[in-house]
Structures are given as structure tokens and as C-alpha cells.
Amino acid sequence: MSQQLIKSESAPFIHNAGIKHVKEGETFFKAMHNHPECAEILLILEGEGTYSIDGISYKVEPQSIVIYNQGVWHEERAVSNKPHKMLYAAFSNFKVEGLPDGHLVSKNVSPIAPIENFLLIEELFKELVKESESTDFESNWVARNLVGALLGLILRNIYKRGSTKKNSNKHKIIGEVKHYIQENYHQNITLEELAKISYISPYYLSHLFKELTGITPFQYLMQYRIEVSKHLLINSNSTINQISYQVGYQSETHFQNLFKKIVGVTPGKYRE
Known part of the structure; x- marks a missing residue:
């Protein structure tokens, strides 16, 4: 009831x-x-x-x-x-x-x-x-x-x-958003797109994602793209330019700068 x-x-x-x-x-x-x-x-x-x-x-x-x-x-x-x-x-x-x-x-x-x-x-x-x-x-x-x-x-x-059921639903929503990012990281993902698959507003999704993970959806997307690029650098023969496109970045320079900022070394140095 x-x-x-x-x-x-x-x-x-x-x-x-x-x-x-x-x-x-x-x-x-x-x-x-x-x-x-x-x-x-x-x-x-x-x-x-x-x-x-x-x-x-x-x-x-x-x-x-x-x-x-x-x-x-x-x-x-x-x-x-x-x-x-x-x-x-x-x-x-x-x-x-x-x-x-x-x-x-x-x-x-x-x-x-x-x-x-x-x-x-x-x-x-x-x-x-x-x-x-x-x-x-x-x-x-x-x-x-x-x-x-x-x-x-x-x-x-x-x-x-504040209910347990609600908290459980919150984690389910964020889990689904993470899963979507993991499968579509190479595309141009927008906050509105993530909100649509979650059936909640963009503002609430951003608020909820940061509440549960400590970062924004776009920070998570960026971090996941870097993790994929690290895997490709070690396990493929693709060039750095090719890898930057494969993980969703149109500019190799932007990818290189972002990679070094997060990982601490350049993609080329990481691959050595």
C-alpha cells in the first residue's frame, strides 16, 4: 500500500x-x-x-x-x-x-x-x-x-x-550512466544524452553523479578515455594520433596534453 x-x-x-x-x-x-x-x-x-x-x-x-x-x-x-x-x-x-x-x-x-x-x-x-x-x-x-x-x-x-530504496536507485542510475560511458566513450557524449537514458534532468544527474563518485560525468568520461588509451598504447600497434581518435579526441595535441596531465608522462613515454 x-x-x-x-x-x-x-x-x-x-x-x-x-x-x-x-x-x-x-x-x-x-x-x-x-x-x-x-x-x-x-x-x-x-x-x-x-x-x-x-x-x-x-x-x-x-x-x-x-x-x-x-x-x-x-x-x-x-x-x-x-x-x-x-x-x-x-x-x-x-x-x-x-x-x-x-x-x-x-x-x-x-x-x-x-x-x-x-x-x-x-x-x-x-x-x-x-x-x-x-x-x-x-x-x-x-x-x-x-x-x-x-x-x-x-x-x-x-x-x-533519504530512504534506503532511493539510495539504492541512485546507485543504479549512476551504474547505468557509467556503463553507457564505457561503451560509448569514443563518441561525443553530452550531459543531455546521459540524462535522457537515465530519465532524470541533466542538473540532477550532474548533482547525483558528483555526490556518489566525487567527480562529474565528464571527468569520469575523460578518465575512462585515458584508461582505454593506456591499454591501447601497450597492447596495440596504433599510432598515438590513431589512438587519440579511437578514444574520442579530434586533436592529438589536446589528447597528448590531457594524457600527460592525468598520467604524469606523455603517451610516447608511457609506451616505452
Whole structure:
């Protein structure tokens, strides 16, 4: 039987929803304020900043969710003169088990978190904004239920992160990414490509990979290419130029410099 955290008997009420797009060269700053009658969620699409929530400063990045419990004091400041884009929704009439009315997270849970299923949440959020602004038949009811769906997905994302099952799934994802790199290292692999085979967002994959391995996916790719080139230098008659192409580098000079930086000697010296 699935765990049920949301105890509300009806869909949340929407106070407002929309999209905020600060263009390059513009300033985005919202002084300290709160919303006594509703909670609010933000989905960061673009740009970085520093948000103060309940007296604590947090760094916000793309593809992360920001949660303001009802009544919490907060301040928003984007990186100066850089683009900043977000989707937002304020709502009330919901109850999460074990928490005060209007609260989505407890004080020991970070109100800012990377989103695992970002693309799905982004699409639902955009549809919510569209319906909340529409005058079409039953648009308000559709928008309210979309808020409910978003809350369920966000709570699932937050409260499963610390579980054993979730940790096991994290290692499975990274294992699959490593396996893909090992079989395709000679190709031009992108972070978006790795995210697609993992069914998670590029930002979350990069965050997760470094959390579990200590390095980024591209650092792993680079290290694996060097390991393959070491094997080829010892066990094949291919020239260094041929080997550089075989492991995915179009420039022999770049390969030589990278090899020496990682191994400590040039490919030619290693082969001796």
C-alpha cells in the first residue's frame, strides 16, 4: 500500500500562479516578506541567486524547487544582471501529515531541492499556469487539481530522497550512466544524452553523479578515455594520433596534453 502524506479532502485553492522572466541586464530582488494566508512553490528554470528563507540563506540553481511554507519570511535575490526565470504558484487548503496547516516541509528539511523528474514537473507547472489564467470551462477546477498533482510529486521527490530504496536507485542510475560511458566513450557524449537514458534532468544527474563518485560525468568520461588509451598504447600497434581518435579526441595535441596531465608522462613515454 502506498504511503499517503497529503491528508486534504479537496484540491488546494489557488491564490495566484504565473511565470517570472527577468532578462539579462535587469535586476531581480524581492525584499523580506511573507504570505500569511498561503504557501508558495517556485520552479527555477534559468539563472542563479541567493534566497533567504526563515533566516537561512540558500543558493538557488536551475531545475530546483523552492518551497515557502505558509507565513514563512523570505527574500529573493538573483545574480546581478543575469537572466532569471521561474514558474510560481501560491495556494492554500492543503494538509500534510504531521505538519501545521499550510506547511509542505518541516524545519529539518531543506526548502530548496533539486528535482529528479524535472521535465514532468515543468510540464505540469506550465499547464497549471495556463489553466489558472484561462476562462475556459472548468479551468479553475483543472488548475486546482494540477496543484494537487504537483504537490504529490514534489513531496515524493523530497521525502524519498533519504530512504534506503532511493539510495539504492541512485546507485543504479549512476551504474547505468557509467556503463553507457564505457561503451560509448569514443563518441561525443553530452550531459543531455546521459540524462535522457537515465530519465532524470541533466542538473540532477550532474548533482547525483558528483555526490556518489566525487567527480562529474565528464571527468569520469575523460578518465575512462585515458584508461582505454593506456591499454591501447601497450597492447596495440596504433599510432598515438590513431589512438587519440579511437578514444574520442579530434586533436592529438589536446589528447597528448590531457594524457600527460592525468598520467604524469606523455603517451610516447608511457609506451616505452
